[in-house]
Amino acid sequence: MIDVAALTVDFGETRAVDGVSFRVAEGEAFGIVGESGSGKSTVLRALSGLNRHWSGRMAVDGEPQSQHRTRAFHRHLQMVFQDPYASLHPRHTVDRALAEPLRIHGIGEREPRIIRALHEVGLGPEHRFRYPHQLSGGQRQRVAIARALILEPRVLLLDEPSSSLDVSVQAEILNLLQRLRRELGLTYLLVSHNLAVVAHLCSRVAVMNLGRFVEELDVATLRARRTQHPYTAQLLRASEGYDRAAAAALVSFD
């Protein structure tokens, strides 16, 4: 479903993504894990068409993509952003936010679609005409997911979808994402700094550092801690909570 080869993204003089290649099959959930500055969000932005200054080869559902995306592309691939407080327009009600993509693409029967979209993400009619500041973080993220799904895409890009949320709400959103993937047969590309979240939702994981994939492995291997690259091992160790000895053993991979 997603086929990326030799993706390179430069921001002026800095190379944010350096020759990244990977494939995601249809219906699969693929995770990219890395720390800040690793370039993982940049990969998503290039894939979605938000960032046009990339080189390499990219294909979605067999169709090769150029720097410019067609309108039809956006019905195929959507993205959920990290910060639910920032990804909704502050002056648009939930209803307006959900109706907008339908209007842009000239899709009719807006009323039933909006109601269905809200229902799918676990929201009710009482949320429909609220403004974002009247919703909790979890509810906003649900709206963002509903907005992404209302065009019935095949691929969903997820940029740290639960990192800005409270722990208890995180679990709800992750469960929702899991259920939606199964029910709608979606393909996920998930980016996160949290190994546990990625391991929970995805079947395969790529570990990214300084713009490159240092290792690609499936989650079962990750869980068994049979990692190959020392950076991955270090990331695993650091994710397990504080340990004085482990902290002393940290190495810089710059």
Add this chain to the structure above:
Amino acid sequence: MTASLLDIADLRVSFRTSRGISEAVRGVGFTMGREKLGIVGESGSGKSLTGRSILRLLPPGATLRASRLVFDDIDLLAASAATMRKLRGRRLAMVMQDPKFSLNPVMTVGHQIAEAYLAHQRASASEAREKALAMLEAVRIRDPHRVYDLYPHEVSGGMGQRAMIAMMLAPDPDLLIADEPTSALDVTVQMQVLAILDDLVSERGMGLIFISHDLRLVASFCDRVLVMYGGRVVETIDARRLAEARHPYTRGLLACLPTLEGGEGELATLQRDPAWLAAP
């Protein structure tokens, strides 16, 4: 556990809003010695306000009440503004979440540390500079002379946070309150900063209050953990005995965290019981 450094009973913080009075902290009480105490809660639990109450640094419009708020035999409730100013920085210090926002952007890092030192000690400018350089070394910054002259936007998050710690520890306080000090940092940098805090706290015999939303992290770093929900402490537990937690909120919080070991099944979600908001 040594003699009590901090003694709090029935701490209450309330705000006047357009809909009446809202109580953000409802009767929090605990004592601590020179140990590492963690306060864990989600947003809105009142954990940050509790930390700030100790320093009496609350936002305008907030009312603080307590039956006891004593720091090392000094009654903080009755203390005058001048006394609080002398205590803050010198004996009570605070490190906040994001050094981008807590460091002065137009002053070099080293200068800020020196200033923090001079605020509480009579010393010459060169003595302050020496002290600042020594502190930068204490937080394991490899090239203190170079970093001294850098501005906050020129250093990474981890280094900025270490500089913040250096600044707060320069006057050698007795109690450090850290409010989500590592939440904005990468996981590996987090470990490094925590290691530095760990060493400094044990070397200097300081008390540390570590406020965070990350229950696992706090339990692995601190000696004791207070779990807060809805402005109250719902559980106090020894960090090593976290698995034996009894309060349903704590157990719920632990259960809903995704772990590497857990399978792909649904995560348990927290069922909030309104009874948790009622007084114990």
Add this chain to the structure above:
Amino acid sequence: MSEATASREWRAWLTAEAPSSRLHARFVRGYATALIFLRNPLALTGLALVVTLLAVAAAAPLLATGDPVAQDLSRRLKPPSAAFWFGTDELGRDIYTRILYGARITLGIVSLVVVIVAPIGLLVGCIAGYLGGVADGILMRVTDVFLAFPRLILALAFVAALGPGIENAVIAISLTAWPPYARIARAETIVLRDSDFISAARLLGASPGRIVLLHVMPLCLSSVIVRVTLDMAGIILTAAGLGFLGLGAQPPSPEWGAMISAGRKFILDQWWVAAFPGLAICLVSLGFNLLGDGLRDVLDPKQR
């Protein structure tokens, strides 16, 4: 249904947590904003002054005690009295009545200018800010050209070229008043265009035009509204200045600036001829300034 129940029902409808329709949601938000505004005494004063101006302008014929252009040289330069509340001017006209009718002219000039200037400034600024690059450069240089001239001088030049009169005065003032709004809108747009919700809109397939008009401009609107209100005073003064120089409204039009100009000659002995129009200008400018300040407090911090 008793009055108390009715007003409680209204209150409940206006503060509903879960609005039932788009219109309902808009009302709820408007009510919340209005409540904050009403708590600010200075803003209320400003609002009162502006509303008074509007009321006076609308009801001028009803409130007047005479004819604004009727001359009677036998009663020229009479001091304020029971018959002539603000006295008479050098041609024996009732100053009070002239001020009332002058409110219409002032309001007319100010409204026309705002209606022309705010949309143009907003549009130019938002387009420049969103597109960036060459378009931004060109639009901003054009803006800079107009910004470089002192407002009154440029207005003078235009009026001198086009001929005196209210319509030309309005055009002249408008040409000089729009650049600051473009600047404000551009600055806001530059901050907004990197927001996630704008990225989300792009990802949904929205065209740049749609994003600028429906997503960006509404957010810049509050800053522009505040600035417009604060600028009103300046616009009034510029119009009065043009009138003072004889380039705005022509006699016998009771434009306040022209009245001051005419009263210049008598200012020491018959102070009322110039003082009352001057006072009117002062009060109206003050009202707009206070209102603008109040609006800024209400519109800026909350909605971010």
